[in-house]
Amino acid sequence: MRMETARVLYLKARSVILSASPDYVRLYDPNAKLPQIGARHERSHLVTPIATLLRSCGPDDEDVLLNSRAYIEACVLMAEASFDQVRHLQQSVKDLQGERGSAEKPKDYAAQCAMACDKPAFRQWLSSVHGADTSDRERIATFIRDKLDIGSRAELNTDAEAADRWKALYADFEVWQRTGQ
Known part of the structure; x- marks a missing residue:
């Protein structure tokens, strides 16, 4: 993935995650005899199926789907903390350069x-x-x-x-x- 694509996807994920269902749970469809993922609605706490998992869906893929909101939230939180740290370090560098610049010998x-x-x-x-x-x-x-x-x-x-x-x-x-x- 190119950095520009990652940047666009990051911004979209940061925006979309705020409106996505806050909680996903594992369900089972007895008629189809297949596992499902359900979304728990924030206010009513009712669970509605949003995806049916085929038998070919492995446990890791199921984990990614079931925990995708938490994973995305964690990544956004880590990215934002990293951005804050970078901004802080950039300001520290500017401050140090300013101090060094004022300590440099004047132009001859x-x-x-x-x-x-x-x-x-x-x-x-x-x-x-x-x-x-x-x-x-x-x-x-x-x-x-x-x-x-x-x-x-x-x-x-x-x-x-x-x-x-x-x-x-x-x-x-x-x-x-x-x-x-």
């Missing part, structure tokens, strides 16, 4: 900026979009410091507003790069 924007300034595409963008003189590293660094209003790239790691300005500038570059320059 100064290093990101230095590496970007060495990229030919970034230098081309600075020149064509911002009119920057990109003839050497010092001119590029000076332009970036002026553009971001910082004294040194190290401020990108200590000043949140400077870091935000850098992130916005770099995001503009990435958009320019994706759109084909």
Whole structure:
């Protein structure tokens, strides 16, 4: 059985079991001389035959038929408990990842900026979009410091507003790069 089929059958079983007779009992049809399965009605407690078992029905098959409601209820209960446990574990993993994420070292924007300034595409963008003189590293660094209003790239790691300005500038570059320059 494929998982998708199992999922559909599980949902149907979970729904149908609520409306099925709450209790099945073994009966005997004296006229046909065959065993039967009867359903006990919840309110009246009357038992009505719902299936006649042929002689070829083995004891295991009879057991499955007679106890099918209890077996399905047990499976649904176990599945629901398992789903709850999985959800709990998933939340625990998310919580741990959040704790680990907050404990991780902050992003090094100064290093990101230095590496970007060495990229030919970034230098081309600075020149064509911002009119920057990109003839050497010092001119590029000076332009970036002026553009971001910082004294040194190290401020990108200590000043949140400077870091935000850098992130916005770099995001503009990435958009320019994706759109084909």
